[in-house]
Amino acid sequence: MSSRFAVRGTDREIEIGTQFAPKFDEHGLIACIVADANDGEVLMLAHMNEEALVRTIETGDAWFWSRSRQQLWRKGESSGNTLAIQEMRVDCDQDAILLKVQISGNGVACHTGVRSCFYRKLTVKQTADKSLSLGFVEGPKR
């Protein structure tokens, strides 16, 4: 399959050019940050292959490549929590995508039942022997 996106040029062309030339890694994937279009909260990080990216652009709903299930996946297909793309951005070297979305259904992005996958805040405590003890202050809140 030949790429349906622009050929990647020089660093300068990639950074300030007007062509979308996404860089897929050696597994054919590009990282994709999903944030809520309303309040900007980061909801999840997922990966797209070329087909998922094309379907996302064509349909306006977020499609990903599931690395664990090794299959194309329309987010929310079974849960009803589909992600309608409000805005799509790419970073300087075009190897990461940012989607600003509106979540359908009950507004939950994480498969654990909470809004954002990033539901745990990390805390660091210095223990008596000066080693670091890591843990979480917050568990998932439903």
Add this chain to the structure above:
Amino acid sequence: MSSRFAVRGTDREIEIGTQFAPKFDEHGLIACIVADANDGEVLMLAHMNEEALVRTIETGDAWFWSRSRQQLWRKGESSGNTLAIQEMRVDCDQDAILLKVQISGNGVACHTGVRSCFYRKLTVKQTADKSLSLGFVEGPKR
């Protein structure tokens, strides 16, 4: 080097347990989203190896692994735009990190001189032959 983080347990332990057990990929890296602690804007996506993650936790400044330069990198070391960690979060399966930061210096996170690496919004136009024409509405704004 033995890991300085918890051993990864069952899916349930990883998702709702109280132990930080980050998953590094086959290159020893974990993806790290950086967002502004004040307004939540997504600034960049970078990668950490175990050493970068340990230094970030120990120092409170963001350290990454540069895949292009293949070296450990304290963000802002040369530019002065270091990232002071206000909050650190991990996602459900603990294979992605979210840093909420305060940028020092002139408040610029991207090496191109703009605040966020995600300075370009993607637009899609349907061309006469029904193929998709992709481009950007916004270039970098300094």
